[in-house]
Amino acid sequence: MGLLETVFVRNNLIVAFAAVGAVMWVSYFVADKLTKGRIHGSAIAIALGLIAAYFGGIVTGGDKGVADLTLLGGIGLMGGGMLRDFAIVSTAFGVQLSELKKAGVAGVVSIFAGVLVSFIVGALVAVIFGYTDPVAITTIGAGAVTYIVGPVTGEAIGASGDVITLSVAAGLIKSILVMIGTPLVAKSIGLNNPQSAMVFGGLMGTTSGVAAGLAATDPKLVPYGAMTATFYTGVGCLLGPSLLFLAVSIIFQ
Template sequence: MEIINTIIGKNGFVFAFLCVGVIMLISFWVSKHVTNNKIPGVAISIIIGLSLAFLGDEKGISNITLFTGLALLGGPMLRDFAVVATAMSADFSKIKQAGLAGLVSLLIGVFISFSIGILVGLSLGYTNIESLTTIGAGACTYIVGPVTGTAIGASSEVIAISVATGVVKTICTTIGTPLIAKKIKLDNPHSAIVYGGLIGTTSGVVAGLAATDEELVPYGALTSTFYTGMGCLLCPSLFYVILRFLASPHISN
């Protein structure tokens, strides 16, 4: 066992790929033989991964010596590289066809998520503008929340809540996308572009579309990436000012 631990410790990144491969193998077997392909294998693997992460602490199970390589494999560097790399297979002509729809979906998506986030903040008992704006931004994505909270001076507690809100949204998107794809006709590049603009959380959209149809990933990733940038632009500026103007007579500072 000591020899095995030493070998794995020196090759943690390679062992992480092996772990993911085993999980994928099991997931696709379960998908084929247990669910009769009604639940995609990728979706099952995502659920298994989230379950394993839940068993660990703030870094999942990567704090266990045997699984330290998962911290790098699942870290932001490789995640962002994978998201950016998806643009290589996108068809520009199809992106142009969804130009206006993509832009409208971005604006609607950011606004709706922000509004829902405000309702979440109110339900948690927060009444000041800074806190509500930060939680609303977190409902856009878990990146927009901290950016907005830092910009407008929200407390660290509220920023943490905004991140948690965004993470919950990502998890729901990841698991829910392949389950509702047929019902909402998410089966072509145009719908994927609109879907990415409406939902916005890049990690969730990419993972969900990968479990649905890998060819749709570049299109959903395109607008969902812009979504984060638009949220970082609008939430701490225009949305914050509008919220102060509309709610200041009714909500305490």
């Protein structure tokens, strides 16, 4: 433990850089040789990261995936909110203002449409599964918006712990699906220009899902999608416990 402790655990951020670098090297090698470039190397690396996170969570019982393993604790800092947001903002460097203006209106519309649609879908699924209590229906619907909107709404309107957990799970599944699914559907939904990327970010809204999904599709689209996506959770937290809860209460009295 002596050497392990002094070298690897104390320098865990450096271990994370080395580990992610190694995973990327393998992923890009596989993407290049085995799929002949049809699957993006970063898509494979993200999938590997998610699989590792699953096993990390099972082994440690923690909620931070692979970062709960002592040796890989640095992954928590490297992939945490601070450096993620820093790197997302840096992608805006070199973006032309005119490109943003072009999709401005569609971007704003997509944020509200995205929150509404995901909420309605989530709430409908809750009803189909037999929920009749407006608090539970609203919380699960809010979870389908993002895994942050779910618990924020649930706590504001007094939902029970297990309903809040369900809403977080729904939001996590959404985020993971966007990470994996985006590169697969990109062509068929016309996700190949700044405008559609802004609409995409506004509709999906999960910052981590959009960040990873666009990275695996075309890194040039990242700033446009990320820009709208970061407003989505705020709009969701605003509408969830207020207007949307009111609407659900009126329907399910």
